[in-house]
Amino acid sequence: MQTMKLLFILLLTSNLFSNCSKDKVEKVDNGDTPAKKGFITGKILDPQGKPLAGVRVTASHSTWYNTTISGVTNDKGIYTLDMNGQPGGNWSLMAKYTTPTPYNGKTYVFELRSEDATPVTTPTEGIVRNMSWKLSGVVPGSTTDARIGTYLTYFSGVDVPDEELEFTLEPVGPLVDGSTGKTIVARASSFPSSFIGMYSNIGVKDIPTGRYKVSVHHVPPAGSPVKTIKLSVRGKGDYQNSVTVDPSQDPVYTNYTELELDLTEG
Template structure:
């Protein structure tokens, strides 16, 4: 967490180089010389960025965020070999490292936080090597997941075949079938699952971003499953299936919101 502090003149002078670099960037084209990019250097943040298949990822933005001064960062971009190198100055402060990649997919622009090899903060005079990997799903170090969410609501609460039994969303089974490659160009596999709760809502909480054809059925234990009809939240017409893209809710948070009922 950043904090505001009153500084002595000498300390402010020492911090000057960091402030001056708050908007600077590195082209990230430094080559790994067989160990140079893995050897920690004082006053330097460096590392390598990999895509979902473990290959070098160019064009990722890497940010060193000064944990002492407000709005003071050093940023750079990974080069064609995936490496980057950021000069941090000599100020006696601590830093957090993060990275993002931006991708065009089906006419939309998405941003993704990249997974750090080590999420710990570090001091300028220690320097650090922080590698990053693009993950489509999985847990984030600070909580949450890298995948998008497919959330849903039932728009009816009574089973038409059994009016005395309330419907339970836990009995809804979704099937997501990829319509084309996923955002990273890989071939996705159909996903069939039931929802769980999170602070964002009820549904599938960690789904690789792609374009999916969605179907749903109501499948209580010990009973015959029945098809449901679905639509986008607030949409006009229900259908037996729909093909949907994720919507960006906030920065690197993507979601599909659905409603469903019996035909």
Template sequence: MNTLRQKTAQNLVRSVWVAGMLLSTGCSKSEDDPAAGGTSTAGYLAGRVTDSQGKPLPGATVLADNTLLYNSHLETSSDANGNYRIKMPNGRYRAIAEIRKSYNGKDYRLSLKPDNTAAFAGSDGAVRNFQWVLTGEHPDQSGLHYGGEVTLDMDILSELYDVENIEFTFAPVGPLIDGSAGKTLKLKSGEPHSDSYGRLVDVPIGRYKITAVHQPTGRVVQVKNKNGTYAADGSVTLDFYGENAPWACFNCMILEYKERQ
């Protein structure tokens, strides 16, 4: 049976990584050059931030993290055209970025995908562009995804021990977190002993009506929010938890399930 102690290392790594990079007290605001843009000049980190449709994304936080010194980095924000530019001191750095987004009354912190993850010398400068994507694996963080994660937690009264044979249908209710139209997803847990066993990974963050069926028997499987109650039709409509989740997870959802009586 899946329980809360099964919270994944991926979620914990993500929480520590983002918090350490972007909430630490050792950061400093950059001395931005007035000219913004994505053309590298010596001694500057520059680039452009776009949304999932390729449009400029203002207000994203871009951070240049010193790879040699702990708790030492510079940060800035993208401008109205999605551009940013940071004057870099000597040292070796890598660039990361995120956005904060409010959605259905919850606050989210979302990592942005870089076009290049390589470290660079501050004296040389670099161009690093970022895009907001809803799914996909982090290029430099194996096992971490841009989408949300759903933990599947078997009800204490259930005898469905083969969660890998349950098909979960996620039907979007309204637009996704980036404003785009979602599509209905049919998802299954990974096989036993796999990294994704008891989990649905990389789900675009949005609000979904969720239903489930045990495929070998065709029986309806009831689903509910963790510590919630089952609806008469066995479905549940949920958002992902944001940065203030009550559980030890980040951009997550926890589903309890049992066979319908």
């Protein structure tokens, strides 16, 4: 009888631990990513809030050259980086998402960063850093107002104040993430810094990445003459009232569109 009683207690205890373990897994599935001792963990979501699989996440040591740890998100959007035995200190954490299907014939790579700007140190109790793929907004942790979205810049040899140039961008089909875009109307303004290879640091910033039909209009002060504006994609030379463009991408994954403007008296 004593033996039967002991076996019953052991079976009950085993079931309790099994249920606790199951509850923990369910929390992860629902979007909770608990800290795990000695690991950096997190969940990555797409712009619609769904788990994003196949994203490569890399932690790089800020002092030790070429010391990196990387992993890939699973089908639940969860990644785990084993930091046990790694040197102490600060680490930079970044994710790269490559579009699995070419968008209008191009493959795009997006840098993803956590909104939590707290320094990542070699974990002892565990660190959680969740991330999201976004098409616009300020780059997390930016000190220069760098933007996630596409930059549109231009070149014009005509002396027209930039603030008098108004660009209209109409989406042509879905955006790169499959969502429906909105028409953007914006005046030209300065970017926080110049980009290598671009015409200038003036234009329209933070455009959700996608294909757009672009036109530009001269909006001078009241009483001043209006100029007719035509534009061309950089290097094409065929000036029109509007052009349809797909953004290019530089080596550090900044999306940009470059135009040339031809201004004549209207």
